[in-house]
Amino acid sequence: MDAAEPGETMKIKPDTYLENLTVGKHIRLKDSGKVEVTIARENQPALLVGPSEDEVEVERLRYHI
Numbered sequence: 398m399d400a401a402e403p404g405e406t407m408k409i410k411p412d413t414y415l416e417n418l419t420v421g422k423h424i425r426l427k428d429s430g431k432v433e434v435t436i437a438r439e440n441q442p443a444l445l446v447g448p449s450e451d452e453v454e455v456e457r458l459r460y461h462i
Contacts, residue, residue, distance in 0.1 A: 398418070398420060398424065401422070401424050403422045403423045403424065403451065404423055404424070405424050405425070406424070406425040406427055407424055407425065407426055407427070408427055408428070408429035409426060409427070409428055409429060409434050409458065410429050410434070411428065411429065411430055411433060411434055412434065412435075413434075413435040413436075413437065414434070414435070414436045414437070415437055415438060415439075416436070416438060417436075417438040417441050418436060420453045421451070422451050423451035423452050423453070424453060424454075425453075425454040425455075425456065426453065426454070426455050426456070426458055427455075427456040427457060427458070428456070428457045428458055433459060434457070434458050434459065435458075435459045436458060436459070
């Protein structure tokens with residue numbers, strides 16, 4: 398995500414990711430196909446947006462808090 402330009406769509410490969418994501422720019426996160434993408438992190442937020450006020454669009458991803 399660090400290399401993504403603002404406004405870019407990032408396609409995430411199908412898998413379960415046990416990590417937390419912090420997004421601080423306007424990007425779109427989208428799955429790359431028909432197989433489910435899950436982002437999960439036990440006892441921590443799976444997706445953090447900030448510290449900027451940019452929008453983050455999430456399409457067809459599951460994330461667990």
